[in-house]
Amino acid sequence: MIPFVDLKTQYLSIKDEIDTAVWKVLDSTQFVLGNEVTAFEEEFAAYCDADYGIAVNTGTSALHLALLAAGIGPGDEVITVPFTFVATVAAIDYTGAKAVFVDIDPTSYTIDVTQIEKTITERTKAILPVHLYGQPADMEPILEIARRYGLTVIEDAAQAHRAEYKGRRIGSIGDIGCFSFYPGKNLGAYGEGGIVVTSNPEYARTMRMLRDWGQERKYHHVLKGYNYRMDGIQGAILRVKLRHLDKWTDVRRSHAALYDKLLANSGVTTPTVMPYSHHVYHIYAVRSPQRDALQQKLHEQGIQTGIHYPIPVHLLAAYQGLGYKAGDFPNSELVASEELSLPMCAELSEAQIATVSESVKEGIKAL
Structure with a gap:
């Protein structure tokens, strides 16, 4: 049999590194967030040429928090594509906003940038391009449209770890970038995981609170938040795999x-x-x-x-x-x-x- 992906062979190729990293977390007992997650956030954000990384439990959570940080809520509209994994649209729905679709370009399979502007209304608040299959969407026209209409650009980079657009790393080109670490991804956890990257300090602060019950410090809940925290073991594993x-x-x-x-x-x-x-x-x-x-x-x-x-x-x-x-x-x-x-x-x-x-x-x- 020829497998679609071969996670077992990949694990065996880095087994000593992975096992050492996991045992380190077990010894530290920092099972939720902790030093390994913090280090991974810093390393992955730098890898994407972004200032901040906020590690979460799934790529879907990353999208949800990005939209919330951008102020998206009931009555708003977010422009995206219908040809994507359902999580892209589900995250918009979670905020109470409405997904407004633009068809894909038949060659790149990413958003047809020539069709975006005609879908903008007074309720439009963001554009959410999907870098499908590992190929970036055409970001320059998207950013130009967003600037003219005052819209936030949130990159769905769940399939685009290490991808580049005109020499720039995907995830740091828009206002916020969202990645998934589902096991089969180019950079995959040994379970679920995700991260948001941004260079906007207010977005980062908001998302950091939202992923941990809306608290800025323990039991001081500033916002109504969620339990979207990354496990320490996943952070340690992802640090190892990022090096490869x-x-x-x-x-x-x-x-x-x-x-x-x-x-x-x-x-x-x-x-x-x-x-x-x-x-x-x-x-x-x-x-x-x-x-x-x-x-x-x-x-x-x-x-x-x-x-x-x-x-x-x-x-x-x-x-x-x-x-x-x-x-x-x-x-x-x-x-x-x-x-x-x-x-x-x-x-x-x-x-x-x-x-x-x-x-x-x-x-x-x-x-």
Whole structure:
């Protein structure tokens, strides 16, 4: 079997470092927040070229706190895309605000910046671009629009650790950046985790309180907050893995280049890297009109794949209340019907990539 991701092999490659870090936390008994989390916050914020990092329990919590810190609440609107993981929209909903969708660009799969301005109303308070699959959204036009209309820009960077836009690290380009450390991410915890980065001290102060029951010091609750704290063990693990992220990212990009070469003229559409983008390939996404049949062929060959994502958020049953219908966002709907995620992790071998690529070509021919 060729796995979609190989967390066990990755763990074994850094086992001594991880085990030492975990035992250090167990010995310290700093199980919630603590010194390891604080150190990780500082290290990851610096890695993103941001001044502050606020570590939390999930990427969803990161998005929620970012929106709250920006003052988003009931009656407000936040512009984002329907082609994303549901957490992007759920976090907007948690604040009482409404998600207003803009379709994706059919080449980059990120927000179509030419469609943003016409969706702005007097209730719009923020733009929330998603750096999907590890490819940055086109940030300069987004920032220019935001400046003209006085809007906050919150980056959903859950899939974009180490990605860059025109040489700038993702997460520090907008006002606030939000990352997930779900285990399968390019930088993954051994459980759940997330972080918010910003260079705005007031946003940082607010989010730091909100993640810990709204208290600035113990039992002095300034705000109505949440229990969104990061565990000490996860902070320690992420510190270890952050030291390897550059190397792992280089390998992912090398794997993607090999896929590109082997899948040329194969009958599937391979990813397009935009000229402004340093793509980090959280997902290596190909497209085929016969996606489901191709996925079945690969499954029969022992190749794990994924679909990210089969239903755009505007068509999910849970979000019918937003008032959208099939046909409203044709690019999102088309990509959702064709996208197939091939195995992608630093632990894959070139031989495995060659096997996957050959199986894709054979699968397409057989359809």
